[in-house]
Amino acid sequence: MTDQPSEQRPSGEPTGAGGEARPPLSAGKRIVFTLIAMLIPLGLAEIAAQILYRPPYIYIDNADGLDFRLVPGADLGDGIVLNDRGFNDRDWPIEKPAGTMRIVCVGDSFTFGVTPRDETIPTVLGEVLGERIARPVEVHNLGVSAYGTDQQAVMLEREGLPRDPDVAIVFFYVGNDVRDNARRNDRRAVHGKLVRGSRAHWRRRLLRSFALYRFFDDRDKVAKESRAFQAGLAKVAEGRALARAGLVAELRGAGDDEAKRRDLTGRAVVMARAAAVEAELLEGIDPALWLDRERAVVDAAIEGAERAVAEAADGAAAADAVEAHIAALEATAEAERRKTILGPTWIGIHRRFAPTYFRGSAYGDADDREKFETGWAETERILGEAKAACVAKGTELRVVILPSEVQVDERATRIFRELLGDAASELQLDEPQRRATEICQRLGLASLDVLPLCRLRDREERLFHHSNAHLNARGNRIVAEAVAAWLVPELGAGD
Numbered sequence: 001m002t003d004q005p006s007e008q009r010p011s012g013e014p015t016g017a018g019g020e021a022r023p024p025l026s027a028g029k030r031i032v033f034t035l036i037a038m039l040i041p042l043g044l045a046e047i048a049a050q051i052l053y054r055p056p057y058i059y060i061d062n063a064d065g066l067d068f069r070l071v072p073g074a075d076l077g078d079g080i081v082l083n084d085r086g087f088n089d090r091d092w093p094i095e096k097p098a099g100t101m102r103i104v105c106v107g108d109s110f111t112f113g114v115t116p117r118d119e120t121i122p123t124v125l126g127e128v129l130g131e132r133i134a135r136p137v138e139v140h141n142l143g144v145s146a147y148g149t150d151q152q153a154v155m156l157e158r159e160g161l162p163r164d165p166d167v168a169i170v171f172f173y174v175g176n177d178v179r180d181n182a183r184r185n186d187r188r189a190v191h192g193k194l195v196r197g198s199r200a201h202w203r204r205r206l207l208r209s210f211a212l213y214r215f216f217d218d219r220d221k222v223a224k225e226s227r228a229f230q231a232g233l234a235k236v237a238e239g240r241a242l243a244r245a246g247l248v249a250e251l252r253g254a255g256d257d258e259a260k261r262r263d264l265t266g267r268a269v270v271m272a273r274a275a276a277v278e279a280e281l282l283e284g285i286d287p288a289l290w291l292d293r294e295r296a297v298v299d300a301a302i303e304g305a306e307r308a309v310a311e312a313a314d315g316a317a318a319a320d321a322v323e324a325h326i327a328a329l330e331a332t333a334e335a336e337r338r339k340t341i342l343g344p345t346w347i348g349i350h351r352r353f354a355p356t357y358f359r360g361s362a363y364g365d366a367d368d369r370e371k372f373e374t375g376w377a378e379t380e381r382i383l384g385e386a387k388a389a390c391v392a393k394g395t396e397l398r399v400v401i402l403p404s405e406v407q408v409d410e411r412a413t414r415i416f417r418e419l420l421g422d423a424a425s426e427l428q429l430d431e432p433q434r435r436a437t438e439i440c441q442r443l444g445l446a447s448l449d450v451l452p453l454c455r456l457r458d459r460e461e462r463l464f465h466h467s468n469a470h471l472n473a474r475g476n477r478i479v480a481e482a483v484a485a486w487l488v489p490e491l492g493a494g495d
Helices: 027-052 121-132 149-163 177-182 202-208 211-217 221-254 258-279 292-310 315-339 343-357 366-393 410-426 431-443 451-458 473-491
Strands: 075-077 101-106 137-141 167-173 188-190 193-195 396-402 446-449
Touching (some): 121 473, 149 167, 149 366, 167 473, 177 343, 258 292, 292 315, 343 366, 343 410, 343 431, 366 396, 396 431, 431 446, 446 473
Parallel strands (some): 167 396
Antiparallel strands (some): 188 193
């Protein structure tokens, strides 16, 4: 009997328990298994991201009418560490101490401050009032960057009124608060992070619920451009630091050689001037276009370098004096550089909010004009509701109208007009103050417009961080002192 040849099967063909062949997988099943194989690592990555991903500037979702809140205790850098409630302020008890005058301040980044807490408007306001009012005073800073008046009113209700304040102050920033009050799904950057609020489209909210999506969505273009710009400035500063060290070493070796010291004085003057120019962000600007205050800063830097050498007894003393003078100038330049966002072209961003500086339909397309008109209507509605909430609590509501850089700084105004082209002839820079004041009058709210004072004082000393558009420490103090002078007559002055 002849043996039957055994049936050969491909080595990769699946077999059953008894060795019989399994039917091949259908195309649909193969697709399902492939998707599962892909989703498993994605799922594991999502779990890991949920556990591990913590942005350097931490935000948490809040469904109580707020787009987002800052996490308590977060370190935002540049000396800004949030308190136990997530504000750029000291820790305050919620319950008001007996006999204390308490004021709560709500606003956006101007109130929050791009400076350490000791230099913010609310903190300085508390210091000044403490010197002028007979009883203890507390001023609480509840400002949050990127909040419009709508979000500020919610924060006032959630965090401010429970503190039983005597006075609540809304700091209304004309630069973008009107547009913020009209926004729906605008994509907004806050401290270099993209923030989408509770009013965003449901698909956007769904995607933001995944940590992996948030990780990639948080790679903000603005933050990247800012880092690149600052990296370039840092290289320049590094080169100047090396040059300064070389100059100091040569001065130490000059001894009593007057000729050599005169030569080195000239180099010190050049370095001092360069540092002052960077601190004022005057690179590439014709000196003929410098403002009087800028020219004064540069002249003072030059005179300081000359005096440091002339008054020194010997080369070693001259080296010490020059090093201290230029190092101080460089420190100022470095501090200003760290506040820089996008360099001198930052002023162009103001163009997005240009319609607020025009009357009627003088600028922008119909949709843009409609947004701003909606924003003004919303501003009045929101302030009206905030007043009602304050009256019910026995709190007086007041409004401080904060100006923008393009309204105050002469160079910023000139650049802004150049960007607007022919439309600049219709520009009414005081228009938002006029409309905000009229809204407050209709609502019976006391208001303070600090624009005239800021314009006057800015001619003497810069009040804004250039290429950042926020008030610097000096600007914060000017505003705080004006607000204090406005409040004292009604709060009661001290002895």
